Amino acid sequence: MIKDIKLAVLIDGDNIPSKYIKEMMEEITKYGTPTIKRIYGDWTKPHLNKWKNVLLENAINPIQQYGYTTGKNATDSAMIIDAMDILYSKNIDGFCLVSSDSDFTKLATRLRESGMQVIGIGEKKTPDPFIVACDKFIYLEILETFTEQQDGKPEVKKPSLDKITPKTIRLLKQSVSDAADDDGWAFLGDVGSLIIKKQPNFDARNFGFDKLTPLFKSLTQFEIEQRDQGNKRFKLIYVKNK
Structure with missing residues (x-):
């Protein structure tokens, strides 16, 4: 399944914790070259401050999207519109959609209908419709290998494993x-x-x-x-x- 293909990596900043960034980007390179790397969110909001600290070192381009209406996810709309623009540019071979939000189910389906490989990455709380709409879906929890202790030393973190049923x-x-x-x-x-x-x-x-x-x-x-x-x-x- 490993191919040298050009990938567009689109990250839902409102939905994905920044602590996964290192392992996530390493995982993505197993499936292709991330030629486009964008993250979407309202960067005036304090909950995205942790993402700001890791964007530059991972060459991820932040896309500003203001939440104009209460209760509506403007980030989703911006990411979907961008994905379709990238699709029609015909400069990439596949997409990596990083979110645990089922709102991207239709987008994943549409991209696959256009012949794109679609890799989904999200937490285990991701609803099944989005998972099955992707060619492959990877849980972020299995990528997180360590956390920082107070003394600065890495602590190996074992992910919660599924049972073989x-x-x-x-x-x-x-x-x-x-x-x-x-x-x-x-x-x-x-x-x-x-x-x-x-x-x-x-x-x-x-x-x-x-x-x-x-x-x-x-x-x-x-x-x-x-x-x-x-x-x-x-x-x-x-x-x-x-």
């Missing part, structure tokens, strides 16, 4: 079956791509594993096989339902 096992087993050859073996890369298509917010890190391979190895319902690929150093991983 029977529903999770069914998703994995069905995906292996769908991608399998006549002998029942499936290339793990194909299985991973298929799982994301079925459930965009699926991530091995949600369950405490760095990659999909150790997740499958931890489960007794599957067989794992490593295969040589000619003269190349790395081996291909195949999985089979028991």
Whole structure:
């Protein structure tokens, strides 16, 4: 899934805490080059002060949007209009929408209809409609690896992990079956791509594993096989339902 594509990163400043910025930007580079980086909000408001401190070092362009009407989210409107302008400019290959707000569901759907790859990033409180409207959705909580202690030393922070439920096992087993050859073996890369298509917010890190391979190895319902690929150093991983 990793491609060298040009991404437009649009951040809902009213909705996303600044503490995630470092890990979030590092995660985005796994999927492409963030050529456009913008964050939206009313910068006259004190709740965005923490964002002001990290914008310059991450080369993120703040977009001012005044809240003209009480109860209406002007930030959402500005971000949606900007996204459509960027889409029609045809200078990028995909979008990264950073928000936990379901108001961007229609935008994600529209961008995908236009052939754009859409990566969503938000907190675990993000409603399902926005999650499933994206090609892939990443929870911010699994990216936060440390916080600063009072003495200035980093403290490793363990994210709240999801449990592997029977529903999770069914998703994995069905995906292996769908991608399998006549002998029942499936290339793990194909299985991973298929799982994301079925459930965009699926991530091995949600369950405490760095990659999909150790997740499958931890489960007794599957067989794992490593295969040589000619003269190349790395081996291909195949999985089979028991």
